[in-house]
Amino acid sequence: xxxxxxxxxxxxxxxxxxxxxxxxxxxxxxxxxxxxxxxxxxxxxxxxxxxxxxxxxxxxxxxxxxxxxxxxxxxxxxxxxxxxxxxxxxxxxxxxxxxxxxxxxxxxxxxxxxxxxxxxxxxxxxxxxxxxxxxxxxxxxxxxxxxxxxxxxxxxxxxxxxxxxxxxxxxxxxxxxxxxxxxxxxxxxxxxxxxxxxxxxxxxxxxxxxxxxxxxxxxxxxxxxxxxxxxxxxxxxxxxxxxxxxxxxxxxxxxxxxxxxxxxx
Numbered sequence: 001x002x003x004x005x006x007x008x009x010x011x012x013x014x015x016x017x018x019x020x021x022x023x024x025x026x027x028x029x030x031x032x033x034x035x036x037x038x039x040x041x042x043x044x045x046x047x048x049x050x051x052x053x054x055x056x057x058x059x060x061x062x063x064x065x066x067x068x069x070x071x072x073x074x075x076x077x078x079x080x081x082x083x084x085x086x087x088x089x090x091x092x093x094x095x096x097x098x099x100x101x102x103x104x105x106x107x108x109x110x111x112x113x114x115x116x117x118x119x120x121x122x123x124x125x126x127x128x129x130x131x132x133x134x135x136x137x138x139x140x141x142x143x144x145x146x147x148x149x150x151x152x153x154x155x156x157x158x159x160x161x162x163x164x165x166x167x168x169x170x171x172x173x174x175x176x177x178x179x180x181x182x183x184x185x186x187x188x189x190x191x192x193x194x195x196x197x198x199x200x201x202x203x204x205x206x207x208x209x210x211x212x213x214x215x216x217x218x219x220x221x222x223x224x225x226x227x228x229x230x231x232x233x234x235x236x237x238x239x240x241x242x243x244x245x246x247x248x249x250x251x252x253x254x255x256x257x258x259x260x261x262x263x264x265x
Contacts, residue, residue, distance in 0.1 A: 009087030023051030060113030110154035
């Protein structure tokens with residue numbers, strides 16, 4: 001039976017890479033994003049490779065849009081097996097430099113978007129007695145780094161939601177997984193600079209490409225696990241933070257993404 005997977009924020013980055021990877025593996029993918037042209041391009045790429053894709057323009061901050069995303073997916077493919085909550089973005093800066101409007105936008109997309117997509121899929125998963133919810137969080141959702149406090153807060157919130165949901169569903173055939181990428185080579189930094197309103201330097205430390213994250217997600221769909229660390233060494237930071245948070249503070253100090261004011265011309 002063909003597995004059906006819905007992915008939010010699928011027009012670029014990890015969402016796009018995962019959609020392409022899963023379609024190549026034979027899954028039918030429903031993909032949503034706000035940028036219709038980019039979304040259609042991903043769907044065309046999947047179709048050209050012989051895969052099945054359903055592109056749907058939708059905003060994750062709208063619960064009605066997420067309900068419609070699930071409904072249209074089921075209408076097209078007959079079922080839904082996985083909801084991958086991937087839509088998100090970042091803003092950098094000290095907490096007292098983050099405007100309330102920026103914080104509200106982060107919460108609305110990164111956390112509320114995850115909540116709306118999950119809430120839309122869960123009733124279906126309960127009825128069919130199977131399903132898999134995947135949250136694409138960040139290693140910053142396990143250990144905050146300097147100047148990423150606002151972003152990290154939304155990623156920590158995702159993790160809290162996932163842990164509660166995982167406990168609630170224990171003993172059922174509905175799985176909940178959280179993915180913790182490190183700095184990933186996508187347009188994330190360009191978007192973050194735009195949303196921050198100034199140039200954000202790329203942090204030091206380990207990096208990975210979106211395909212590596214997509215591969216890790218594909219593996220956990222085959223064999224669901226609660227937590228996925230696509231970059232193996234990132235788990236060590238989580239352990240260090242648990243046993244020696246003061247030392248972890250010093251380690252992550254050099255990973256901060258401090259905004260750099262653009263020169264006036």
